[in-house]
Amino acid sequence: MVAIAVGPDRPGLISEITSVIADFGYNIEEMDQVVMKEIFILALLINISMNIGALEEMRRKLSHRCSELGLEVTFYYAGSK
Amino acid sequence: MGKDRPGIVAAVSGVLARFHANILKTRAATVFNDLFAMVMVVETRYATIGKAELINILKRSCDGIGLALAAENCESYKCGKKVIVFDLDGTLIDQEVIEELAKAAGVGDEVKRITKLAMEGKMNFLEALKERVSLLRGLPVSKLDEIKDSIVITPGVVDLIRQLKSSGFVVGIVTGGFDFVAEHVGRMIGADYVFSNRLLSKDGVLTGEVEGEMTGPEAKLGAIRKIAQELGVGLESCVAVGDGANDLFMIESVGLGVGFKAKLVVREKAPALINTDDIRVLLALIGCINLKDDILKRI
Numbered sequence: 170m171v172a173i174a175v176g177p178d179r180p181g182l183i184s185e186i187t188s189v190i191a192d193f194g195y196n197i198e199e200m201d202q203v204v205m206k207e208i209f210i211l212a213l214l215i216n217i218s219m220n221i222g223a224l225e226e227m228r229r230k231l232s233h234r235c236s237e238l239g240l241e242v243t244f245y246y247a248g249s250k
Numbered sequence: 251m252g253k254d255r256p257g258i259v260a261a262v263s264g265v266l267a268r269f270h271a272n273i274l275k276t277r278a279a280t281v282f283n284d285l286f287a288m289v290m291v292v293e294t295r296y297a298t299i300g301k302a303e304l305i306n307i308l309k310r311s312c313d314g315i316g317l318a319l320a321a322e323n324c325e326s327y328k329c330g331k332k333v334i335v336f337d338l339d340g341t342l343i344d345q346e347v348i349e350e351l352a353k354a355a356g357v358g359d360e361v362k363r364i365t366k367l368a369m370e371g372k373m374n375f376l377e378a379l380k381e382r383v384s385l386l387r388g389l390p391v392s393k394l395d396e397i398k399d400s401i402v403i404t405p406g407v408v409d410l411i412r413q414l415k416s417s418g419f420v421v422g423i424v425t426g427g428f429d430f431v432a433e434h435v436g437r438m439i440g441a442d443y444v445f446s447n448r449l450l451s452k453d454g455v456l457t458g459e460v461e462g463e464m465t466g467p468e469a470k471l472g473a474i475r476k477i478a479q480e481l482g483v484g485l486e487s488c489v490a491v492g493d494g495a496n497d498l499f500m501i502e503s504v505g506l507g508v509g510f511k512a513k514l515v516v517r518e519k520a521p522a523l524i525n526t527d528d529i530r531v532l533l534a535l536i537g538c539i540n541l542k543d544d545i546l547k548r549i
Contacts, residue, residue, distance in 0.1 A: 190256070201278075
C-alpha cells in the first residue's frame, strides 16, 4: 500500500505518522519526504501482507491522526485508490 | 542503517521530534532484501537542545536498537569521500598484536592491563606503548614471524577494501602498532598507505625500544593529513575508522569519523557508530554502496 500525506510542515509529523504504522507491526519498505515552501509531503510504501486483517483499523487510525495534524492523507493499492 | 524491521523510521524520527528538530528531507529504502537504509536532512536550528547533544542522544538510541548511524554536516556530506584510513588492531585484525608479543615474552597479563588502560583513554598512549615495549626486551626476533603468520584479518575486510578501491577510494592503515604486522596486512588487503612503528632489535633479540612516526598522540591524524596532502584533498574528504582512544583525534577531525565496535570513550565522541560485522553497513554509511545495482535487481 502507498500512503501519501500532505500539509503544513512542523517538527514531529514523521514521528506521529510512522509510530501509528509501527504500532500495527507494518513495515515501511520505502519512504520519500520533502518540504516545499513549508508544505510537508510524505510518500510511504507500506508492506501490509503480514497483517491484512488489521488494515482497515490502521487506515482509520492513520486518517484520524493525519487530520489531527492538519494533513491530508490518501491511500493507494496497486495503481488504484 | 540496520537490519530491516517495523519501527525503524518511528524510532529515529521519534527522537528528532522529541527535541523539535525538523526533518527537511528523507530518502529511505530496503536494500539487499534485508537492510534498511535511511538518509535524513535535519534542521537543528529550532531544536530544544544543541546539535552535539542531539547527535549523542540519537547515536545512543540507534545503538540501543541495533542501527548504525552517521551524523554529518551538510557540507561534509556533499563533498565526495576519497580517502579511508583504518586502525589496525581491533579493527582490521581481531588481535591486539602487542598482547600476542607479550604472551610470547611471558609478560601477557602485565601488558594486557596497560593496553586496556590506553585503549580506554585512561593512560597516555605513548607512555603505554613505551612501557609495554620495554617489557618485550630479549624476545627473539624469530617470534615475530610466528606471530605474523597467526594474524587473522577481520571477516569481510578483504571484500570491503576491494569494494572501496573499486569505488575509487585510497586506503590507508594508520596504527600505533608495529610495521612487521602492518606491512603484512597492508599487502594482504592491498592498502595504498601504511603508517606504523618499528620494534628495535640487536643480535636477534628485541631491545625493548620502539621508534617510528606513529608514536605521538596526534600521529594518526598527521598520517591522514599526509595522505590527503599528497592527493590534494582536504580532511573533509577523508573517512577514519577505529575503535580505541588513540583513534579519537582522527575520528573527530576528518569528514566522517567512524567508531567500529568501539570502546566507550570513542562511542561517546565518534559522529558515526557501527556495531555490526556486516561490511555493507559501512559501505552504505559512507555513501559507497551502489544502490543502482540493487534497484536494477528489483525491476
